[in-house]
Each structure stands twice: as structure tokens, then as C-alpha cells.
Amino acid sequence: MLSIASRAFKTTSFKPIVGSLSAVRTKVTLPDLPYAYDALEPHISGEIMEIHHKKHHNTYVNNYNAAEEQLENSFKANELTEQLRLQNAVKFNGGGHINHCLFWTNLAPQGQGSATPTGALAEAINKQYGSFEEFQKQFNAAAVGVQGSGWAWLGLNKQAKRLEIATTSNQDPLLHLTPLLGVDVWEHAYYLQYKNVRPDYMNAIWNVINWETVAERLSKA
Structure with missing residues (x-):
């Protein structure tokens, strides 16, 4: 289940060229989702998921590849300003790609896996926040409090x-912590389904969090 996020962090390989700062970079690609677009309904609509994946994420992929190509050319031309x-x-755009690759694997159809954290992840949450409910409360407050656009994270x-x-x-x-769970806000x-009421979206998304992938990231970290 971690293949999408893993590939996101391994898509760029650097090959130095002697005598310059130039590099040869591989392109990133839009990953397939590990579930159908409508698999998260009724909590996240299939229409949202399809547009989010095919349009928004794909735009980050295309724009990142274009920017990387331009950057490589500017290295070859020794154009520092460019x-x-x-x-x-x-x-x-690179951040948009990485973040979404992790986000897709953070989600799973309701009923697939555990509805709440278990094992070492549950112990770590309880140790830090007192209870899973308190963690949810604090996470939602942080997510709702993001001004404009952004992400809410649980990190190590x-x-x-x-x-x-x-x-x-x-x-x-998320660079200063190891990302375990990321929610796109x-x-x-969410707008097509929840309009501008971000708290409703945050309350709903807990029904489709894939705690198995979160626990795997914690164990690997």
C-alpha cells in the first residue's frame, strides 16, 4: 500500500556533469489510485476524487516536469537568474506531487482495515495526546486553522x-518531521461536497483514513 508514496520520493535521480551544476533528472508520473474513485463515498464523492486526481494532481506532475526540464536547460546555459x-x-509542483502521493495512500474505503489506530501507533498517540479522541480534536483544530490552502500533518x-x-x-x-499522515485542506x-465548511470535511475524512499505512510509516521511521 506504500508503493505510491515510495515511488514519489524516488522519482528523481541526479547525475552530475563534470564542470557544471547541471543534472539529468527523470520525470515523475501520475500514480494510479489503489481504489476506485467512488470507493470513499459517501464521505468523499467520486467526482471530487476523480477531479482531484486526474486534474489537480496531474497538473502538478506536468508542471513539475516542465519546470525541471527548464531548470536543466538553464544549468546547461549557465543562467543563474533563470x-x-x-x-x-x-x-x-514537486511538493504537490509528493504530498498527493502520500495523501492517496492515507485513504481507504470505510471498513478496510482498522477504524482507529492500533498497536504501536495507538500507544504513541495515547502517550502524546492522552486519547485518540483528543488527538482528533487537536488535529482538526490545526487543519481548520490553516489560512487559505495547505495541509495538516501528523509527523514523527x-x-x-x-x-x-x-x-x-x-x-x-513536511520537512522538519517524518510525515505519517497528511490531509489536504x-x-x-472538498468544496464540491462540503462547500466552504472545512470542519465538516475534517469530521468526515476520519471514516476513510488508512491507519495501516500510517502505522507502517511509523514502524519504518
Whole structure:
């Protein structure tokens, strides 16, 4: 179940060219979902999932590949200004690709797997937040509190050996923690079904969280 997210972090390979900062990069591709578009209904509609995957995620893939190609050409031409200009496009679209690859595997049809965390993940959540319900409450508050567009995360702080809730803006990936669970709170993830009521979307999404993949990421981290 982790194949999509794993491939996202391995899609770019770097081959230095002697005497310059140029690099040869492989393209990223849009992954297939591990379930049908309508498999998460009634909590997330099939229409939302199809548009989100085919349109939004695919746009990040295409724009990232285009920006990477332009960046490679700017390296070859030794155009420093152009290299700097392209960094935002690479970060935004590359982050959008990585974040969505993880997001798709964070979801599963209701009834598939455990409805709540179990094992070491449950123990870690209870240790940090007191209970799963309190964790949900704090996570929802962070997600609803994101101004504009962004993501809400549960991550592992390896140095402190604890779980932490975090948010990122736009398509910024989670870099200071090891991501375990990410929820997209851009309006395109829920507007067709929940309009502008993000709290309703957050309450519904807990029904289709794939806790098995979250637990696997924790064990591997």
C-alpha cells in the first residue's frame, strides 16, 4: 500500500556533469489510485476524487516536469537568474506531487482495515495526546486553522521521539518531521461536497483514513 508514496520520493535521480551544476533528472508520473474513485463515498464523492486526481494532481506532475526540464536547460546555459526563478515552480509542483502521493495512500474505503489506530501507533498517540479522541480534536483544530490552502500533518519528531501535529502552506511538503499522515485542506479536496465548511470535511475524512499505512510509516521511521 506504500508503493505510491515510495515511488514519489524516488522519482528523481541526479547525475552530475563534470564542470557544471547541471543534472539529468527523470520525470515523475501520475500514480494510479489503489481504489476506485467512488470507493470513499459517501464521505468523499467520486467526482471530487476523480477531479482531484486526474486534474489537480496531474497538473502538478506536468508542471513539475516542465519546470525541471527548464531548470536543466538553464544549468546547461549557465543562467543563474533563470535557475533561481524556477526554484518556486519546482518546489510548489514537486511538493504537490509528493504530498498527493502520500495523501492517496492515507485513504481507504470505510471498513478496510482498522477504524482507529492500533498497536504501536495507538500507544504513541495515547502517550502524546492522552486519547485518540483528543488527538482528533487537536488535529482538526490545526487543519481548520490553516489560512487559505495547505495541509495538516501528523509527523514523527525523530530527535524528540514523539508525534507532532503540524501544518504547511500551499503545497509545501513536511520537512522538519517524518510525515505519517497528511490531509489536504485545499478547497479542491472538498468544496464540491462540503462547500466552504472545512470542519465538516475534517469530521468526515476520519471514516476513510488508512491507519495501516500510517502505522507502517511509523514502524519504518
